Amino acid sequence: MQEPRRARQLGIEIGVLPTGAHNAITDVSGVRVGHTTIVAGDSIRTGVTAVVPEQLFTWAALPAGLSVGNGYGKIVGSTQVAELGEIETPVLLTATLSTFRVADALVTYLLGLPGREDAQSVNPVVAETNDGFLSDIRARPVTEEHVLAALHGATGGLPGEGCVGAGTGTGALGFKAGIGTSSRVTTTSRGAATVGVLVQSNFSGVLRVCGVPVSRERMGVPVAPVTPGAAPGAAAEHPGNSCVIVVATDARLDARQLGRLARRAIFAMGRVGSDFTSGSGDYALAFATAEPVLPVLPVLPESDVDPLFTAVLEATEEALLNSLFMATTTVGFNGHVRYAVPHDRLLALLGERGVAGTG
Template structure:
């Protein structure tokens, strides 16, 4: 049995190790979003914050959990609007690019074509704890006292390299804080929230976001994206072969006939990604399913092949008032966008997904945890590769 001074010493040591990891991260070279490097995929302009929160009403809350030298994880919450989502539901659809994952609530979303809770993102072995915590949080609301069924929606990626995932460190308090502190405006990116312990393309991954605003002649709609990037492949940035040039890519061992010495670098390109697409365009769940499927096109542009061991999910929803669904409505009378008006929305989503992945990578910081260290992608080297391929990034 440990005496009190020894227990105190262990707690202090764990706290100091966590602090050292944060200090090392803070001393790293400044990070930058994709557009700071001159990387601006597509043709449409971004919204004010170039984030999912450019879609009016959408809010994001994040809780980052860094404890001792083993816990590197967190929670990211996405709220579709300011009201009770159970009472005022938004149409939604989920596309499964590769189903190696745990996406709580997915079957009912696709069956009924709607969301009745916020969306949570976290680590693999914490999805059920997060789901239970959000259910408790919602059922405690004054207007939910008679509710006997609730379809909570929680996605995940596996951060078990940097995080002691088996300890299942996400708590109900962390989930409540993420939900209750959600706000509009700029979205934190990189090694935060559900992206605290993630890895992408062999570099530190994380949370990334982006948006596109369509011209008025195309409806003036806004499309916003948030990604939890934890996947692999052969990284390319607007077509430039960054992964190959930086000598870090999937199947590198087989191709180059060399021994993998980087520990966490995944030679198979495995991992996972959750992509959330929000829009104020009034879309039916059928067209949201079509929109969600386009998310894989944006993912493919970055170099992912949706490998066997990658859980690649895209959830899309519409915040438009004209397609909202009251939970007890006997009939739905909606005004929605026609098929012929979807093409620009598709284009906007593909471009925003691509940029969100770049933002997740470029904003992430070198992270140590659980006996491992994963480096942030070196932005100076990325700039060199872009210049060499004629993309002329900003200085």
């Protein structure tokens, strides 16, 4: 089995802006990530991923914007985010039919925090993609303990990528995918700003790397792989659907501007080959961690948001590629298989086109 490697470890560099220290969403100060990976027997390949901004526990809410590329999916709490332009909880990712158990567990976690003894309302934010090709999604194996483990285990540094947490059973663009992350540092009229992105990839299309189409046929990957011992009548491969993108920035933006930033994150899916099918739930949620000060500083001028747009486009594209390149071939429910992108064949193809290093 090949060793998981990030895009830059393969000699593939996206865009022109520099990355943060970890090239991850955790490069935005105070943002932590935790995963709970659930693998059981031959049929369970799922999990939970938590994006936890520490600032929430000091300021109670952060400005946020939501963009819906295609609404065939679920984000618990999204209407209140759209209405008030803020998040008041960590952002959790999981599998479609486990969304509601995760949301309930997140509420339990929040009500138990010091100072919330009298709270009578909380708006949990939980998003999902469908990992039912590799995992028995009807089993709904995610428990409160799994959710609390992801929240309590959230740390800074480089988060796990590929087949971890909410990405354990997902696939994208014909290959095994999962969780990916990246960041960019840019300059605005207020000084340096960091944009970090984390993705849960599970959507269809033909992979494009640096503009080069990377089909499964070209990579030598079977089109409808089912292992020899699969259950009678096992289904051919599901193409995958949906993508959730979480964007964090330390730039001082309001909810409307964050919605614009989130929209650019969805645009970046097209750079890697998404076909944006009608059954794909494509969502991006962006939040800002800039500290509120008195007197309150104005938000970034509209004339100065373009560097942040460039940053989120580049970081999202690279995060999506990392979600693929860090994933490993996985056998799951009913003997279904999703194959990882073969690095050697990918680099050979890119070398022929003269668009990447040799890894």
